[in-house]
Amino acid sequence: MERMTTPRRGPGRPRRADQRTTPEVIVEAAAGLFARRGFDAVGMREVAAACGVDVATVHHHVGTKAALYECCFARVFAAESEALTRAVATARAGLADGPGPAMAALHELVDVFIDFLEDRPEVTGLWLRRWLEPDRHAELDARYSEPLYHAVEQVLAEADAAGVLSEPQPHLAVRSLVWSVHAHVVGLLSGANGARQRREFRTFAHRWLDRMYPPPA
Amino acid sequence: MERMTTPRRGPGRPRRADQRTTPEVIVEAAAGLFARRGFDAVGMREVAAACGVDVATVHHHVGTKAALYECCFARVFAAESEALTRAVATARAGLADGPGPAMAALHELVDVFIDFLEDRPEVTGLWLRRWLEPDRHAELDARYSEPLYHAVEQVLAEADAAGVLSEPQPHLAVRSLVWSVHAHVVGLLSGANGARQRREFRTFAHRWLDRMYPPPA
DNA sequence: CCCAATATCCAACGTCCGTTGGATATTGCG
DNA sequence: CGCAATATCCAACGGACGTTGGATATTGGG
Numbered sequence: 007m008e009r010m011t012t013p014r015r016g017p018g019r020p021r022r023a024d025q026r027t028t029p030e031v032i033v034e035a036a037a038g039l040f041a042r043r044g045f046d047a048v049g050m051r052e053v054a055a056a057c058g059v060d061v062a063t064v065h066h067h068v069g070t071k072a073a074l075y076e077c078c079f080a081r082v083f084a085a086e087s088e089a090l091t092r093a094v095a096t097a098r099a100g101l102a103d104g105p106g107p108a109m110a111a112l113h114e115l116v117d118v119f120i121d122f123l124e125d126r127p128e129v130t131g132l133w134l135r136r137w138l139e140p141d142r143h144a145e146l147d148a149r150y151s152e153p154l155y156h157a158v159e160q161v162l163a164e165a166d167a168a169g170v171l172s173e174p175q176p177h178l179a180v181r182s183l184v185w186s187v188h189a190h191v192v193g194l195l196s197g198a199n200g201a202r203q204r205r206e207f208r209t210f211a212h213r214w215l216d217r218m219y220p221p222p223a
Numbered sequence: 224m225e226r227m228t229t230p231r232r233g234p235g236r237p238r239r240a241d242q243r244t245t246p247e248v249i250v251e252a253a254a255g256l257f258a259r260r261g262f263d264a265v266g267m268r269e270v271a272a273a274c275g276v277d278v279a280t281v282h283h284h285v286g287t288k289a290a291l292y293e294c295c296f297a298r299v300f301a302a303e304s305e306a307l308t309r310a311v312a313t314a315r316a317g318l319a320d321g322p323g324p325a326m327a328a329l330h331e332l333v334d335v336f337i338d339f340l341e342d343r344p345e346v347t348g349l350w351l352r353r354w355l356e357p358d359r360h361a362e363l364d365a366r367y368s369e370p371l372y373h374a375v376e377q378v379l380a381e382a383d384a385a386g387v388l389s390e391p392q393p394h395l396a397v398r399s400l401v402w403s404v405h406a407h408v409v410g411l412l413s414g415a416n417g418a419r420q421r422r423e424f425r426t427f428a429h430r431w432l433d434r435m436y437p438p439p440a
Numbered sequence: 441c442c443c444a445a446t447a448t449c450c451a452a453c454g455t456c457c458g459t460t461g462g463a464t465a466t467t468g469c470g
Numbered sequence: 471c472g473c474a475a476t477a478t479c480c481a482a483c484g485g486a487c488g489t490t491g492g493a494t495a496t497t498g499g500g
Binding site for chain 4: 441442443444445446447448449450451452453454455456457458459460461462463464465466467468469470
Binding site: 141185 | 263355392
């Protein structure tokens, strides 16, 4: 039960003084592996090897493989949720200043999202795998994904009400752009896309916004 | 080497006369399982059970598990490629009749795509899983996905040249809409989406086209 | 300085999986 | 009808995997 905590300040330390394994290190390494290859294709011995320790050490720190998997999702999605919740609040603040600043705020929000996913492509890998497992993604969607989606939809609805843009289907609009970003990041995961693709996709995302939400006539 | 062929007309037939296992039946069942749960999560014994036969029978017909996996992709993607290639040709034909009919042709093309994926959601499952495996999707992308993408991009480029719409980034535009459709179909795979979501998504896809490609001023 | 606590590793257990050899029943052909 | 071919099943093998018990080295607190 004292698993998945920071290493005790109390007594006890490894045989090798230079190598202090923490649950964070394990979860970080495991998240990258799970995101790229999936739950079943990654073995506990492989996670251990990625951390330079034995299998039993991994189990000692994180418990079962399923628990490790959940920890990876919780850690990665919590980071995403935190970063984007802040960005959503910022975007909402700059919404009542007329159509021009409102669209700039939306551009900024999309940029933050793209930046985050480009910086941590494993988030895309984990989300897509989760969405491909119908029976598993329910709770995580409710905890991490849905609140974010809902917040962004609300931003769109407010902007709609304020008359700065028109969006009759915020639910689908948000998901459409989100999945487009994920498609882009999958190219980064595989190493097929580089700096040029990043620039091109960013201009595309901005154009997507500009065309989907043209200034009211 | 005589694996993966239709059952011989020659001698030899099963113990049970009512149950004639063909490779097609096995591949069909396996494709659904692989699409929903992934390669590693599906066992050969499970595929066999889905067909009502023994594991050895499956191996007798399809060879190794990897070969079965490849057959599932080839079979499903070939069907998709055939259906869409026809639709692309139709769309291209109705392109030179001015902006109005050209947009109608694009709507029709998108409808065919949505229809196909809604009818066979396992296609989305297989594609997404393939795209999540960086080292594996290269050949299949080259054989099935890229030609289709290229054809659609060419349609957009021709329409652009003909002055019926404006699309500076056909590559990303096509992928964006395709992934939006996949996102919709993932909801169908999990059973979360129903008839109402289908209607809503269709109108969204049409609005996407209308807003991304407004009639030239 | 000693002791309790513990992080680490080694070895092993039980299970499941992909795959195969061989036996058997069924079929088409001459 | 007899024979060759083969589709099917049963049983098993080897390996990989998740997990654990126990031994050992290392540490902080008294």
